[in-house]
Every structure is written in C-alpha cells, then in structure tokens.
Amino acid sequence: MQYLLMLYADESGWTKMSKAEQEQGMAAYMAYTEALKQAGVWKGSNRLQPIATATTVRNGANGKAQVLDGPFADSKEQLGGYYLIEVPDMDAALSWASRCPAVGHGVVEVRPIWSR
C-alpha cells in the first residue's frame, strides 16, 4: 500500500536555527531519504516553500473561483513537506514515520493513498 507522510512543523523554528544547525537538519533529512530509497519503499518526496508563498483557491460568493493570498488553515504547525512511500501495511508506515526527522521538531501525519 502507498502512504503519504505529511510533515508538519513550526516554520519559524527553521529560521531561528544557526547555519550549522540547519546543515545538520538537512543532513538528517537526506539520510532519511536515502534510507527509504535503500529499503525500496521511497516513491517520492518534496520540501515545500514557506506558507508565506501559499495561495488558496476556493469557491467565491458569486460561484466563481476566488483566489486568496495565504494558506488554507492558520495553525501553529505548517505542512512543510511530504514523503510518498510504498510498504505492506500501516505498521510498516508508522515505523518509517517514527524515524522521520520531523518527529523531532513537529508531527508526521500518516495517510493511506486511495487505491482504486
């Protein structure tokens, strides 16, 4: 089954880090990605730009699509990236999620992909 691991964290944490800390953080994510690829479960992953760049499209009052500046939801933690993995079951997905560096400074939401 395929699962999407959605990485949520407080963005401002990143900017408060020293350069060395940022490098260390990046290295952790690269190692994690490499481990997923080695295990043959990696299907895709990406890091997202900060929510300052987010734009939302929704149904406006006149029935036309309305474009708004800003993210869909304002929350303490923001979606900052994702991994798409293919593993046998939820336990395997949770096991990989628990190794994700994001768990150290945020949360990882695990969602099965609709498969039919």
Add this chain to the structure above:
Amino acid sequence: MNSEVRSNLAHATAEEVARRSYGKLVAFLAARTRDVAGAEDALSEAFASALADWPKNGCPANPEAWLLTVARRKTIDALRGRQRHERAAEELRTMDEGLAAAQDSSKIPDQRLALMFACAHPAIDAGVRAPLILQTVLGLDAKVIGSAFLISPAAMGKRLVRAKEKIREAGIPFVVPEREELPARLDAVLDAIYAAFSEGWTDPAGTDAARRDLTEESLFLARLVIELLPDNAEALGLLALMLYAESRRLARRSKEGEYIPLAEQDTGLWDSRTIAEAENILKRGSQLRSPGRYQLEAALQSAHTHRCRTGHWNWPEILQIYDALFELTGSPVVAINRALAVAEIDGAAAGLNILKKLGNDARLGEYQPYWAARAELLVRTNAREEAHQEYEIAIGLERDDAVRRFLQKRQSKLNA
C-alpha cells in the same frame, strides 16, 4: 428423520458452530483481506444459507468448512458487485491459500489473537478497541456492547463501523506485534478481555446464556493469550483475577437472588479448585518479576480470599497492595477501596475523611460504589441521617436489581 427434527438439529448445529467458531471464522476470513465488516457480512449470509440448506440436505460433516466455502462465494459476489476486479482477484487468491487447508476444521488456523491486535491497534481510537474485539471475536451485537459501555446502540454501531473501515482502508495488519512493542499493545487486548468478562459478570445468576458464555469466552481468550505468550506476566495476572471472581460465582447471590457482599459470603460455596488454579497462575506471573495492574488486582483478590476463608486479619497487607495499585493507575475507584481498607485499620472516621476528599473528582458523582462506601462508613460513625441520604443516592444510581434491594435493606436498617 422427519423435517421438524432435521430443522431443530440444523438450528442447534448452527448455534453450536456460531458459539464455538464465530471469532475463528471471522478472523480467518478477514486476516488476509483486512475487511472485517465484509467478513462478518459474508459469514452471516453463510449462516443464513446454512439454516436454509441444512434442514433439507442434512448437516455437513464439517460445518466450519461448509460455512467458509459459502462465505467465500458471498465475498466473490460482493467484490464483483463493487467492481473491484484487480483487488478482488488478489483477495480471493490469498483467501484460497488458507481455504484448502481449512477443509478439516481442526486445521483452520486460529488467528483470533492477530485479529485482537488489529482491533487494539494504536491507530484505532482507544475507546472503541474493547467493543471492537467483543464484536469481531465474540460476535456480540452493538446493542449488547453499547449497554455494557453505557453508549447508545446507534452510536456504538457507528463507532464500530468507522473502526472497521479504518482497519481496511488504512491497512492495519493482522499480526502479533514484535517483542519490543508487545507489552503496550497487549494492554489494550487484556483490557478488552476484562471488559468482556465484566459484561458477563453482571449476570451472576447465569440466567442469560449469552452473558454466561461471555465469562467463559473471556476466560478462553485469556488462556489463548497465555498459550501464545506464555511469558507475559500481566496476561497471567488477568487470568488469575478472573478466576478468583469466577470461583465465587455461586456465593455472590442467595437462593432468592439477593446480593451478598464478599465479607458475608459462605466461603464453603467458593470453588476451591478454581481458587487453587488462580493462586498457581498468579505465582507463575510473579516469578516473571514484571508487576502490573492485573497482577496487583489478582493479589488483592488472593488476600481477600485468604482473609475471608481464615478470618486472618491482613488489612495492612491489603492496604499495601491498594497503595501500589493506586500509584500505578491513579484510579478513583481504587482510591475508594483503599479508603475502605484504611477504615478497617485506622477507624471509620479516617476512611470517611479520605472519601470526602475524593468527592472533588467529578467522575465519582455518579458512581454508585462511592456513595455506598460513604454511607457504610457514616453508619459506623453513627451519622445515621447522613447515611440515609447517601444510601438514597447510591440506590438511585444502581442498575442491578439485586444490588439495589441490598442497598435498600441496609438503608431501612437505619430506622430500626
């Protein structure tokens, strides 16, 4: 054989198979597809077919295998109906692998433990894990489960449906967890077994066959867990705890159906063999040196049993166990019983003081034993009027008729 006899035999056989193998069949059908609801539906249709077919053609030699074959066919129909060919083929192939072996019912692999672990998975809402096990493994309906957990049948039904959907759609596996994860995961399974036992326990007279079976089924499930995980101290503790309770079954009610509290029970009616088994199992657990809630509760039962049988005054020992249990659980229910033990050692006023402080916990406001305990200690401190009022609250909160009458009798004694 005339048709009426054949029909009765078919119904009796179907009931017997349902009682003996329902959970085993659901677990077998669902283990590969992870579709618990689909397995339940297919099996209930298979039972309906059996009740139509067996009276005419006679009962099959292996009813379990017959039911599995029909349930498989129903599953094919259901999958076709949903137009899911690719996945359907895969699900059927995996089901067939086991089905061939299952022609001999003794060879149907027992996957109930794996099913229980799926139901008690951390990705499943904690509040619905026990009800889910009761339904999938024991075949209880949402009405019975709802009443045991004080939730409306409709709401319980919805929660069960949602949980089964999550097992299927999120790909929760039917496996026994690895050793390092086992203790935490097993707690949820043990809690559910104990909840099932307690549900059976609320019918002490054993007049309701479904409920009586529930205590037997829970004892069976606890033994099954121990068979598969022989070195788990808490599983042993749970079985010991349930056996202590079971040993007193006959003494808990008078011939007239009146409730008899532990201290006033005829210990001659206690089942010595069951008590001896409980003692042995508890000892086996304690030798593993991994204490936990169920072992402590079983140790309490052991101490109370010893006290009532011998008249030996061992309240300090009992209080010690309550202290340990309270430290572990922080449960207000444990705190009430602890207060009663304190009352035995330091006097009713001391126990009453503790109970009054516990009153700040909103959860106890509607908990009958809390008010009954207060009333009991108020009687001992001669505060009759207050005791009368608190009995009134306890009576109003009780659901069991026999216990209600017992409390009413205690209350009316105050006026004498």
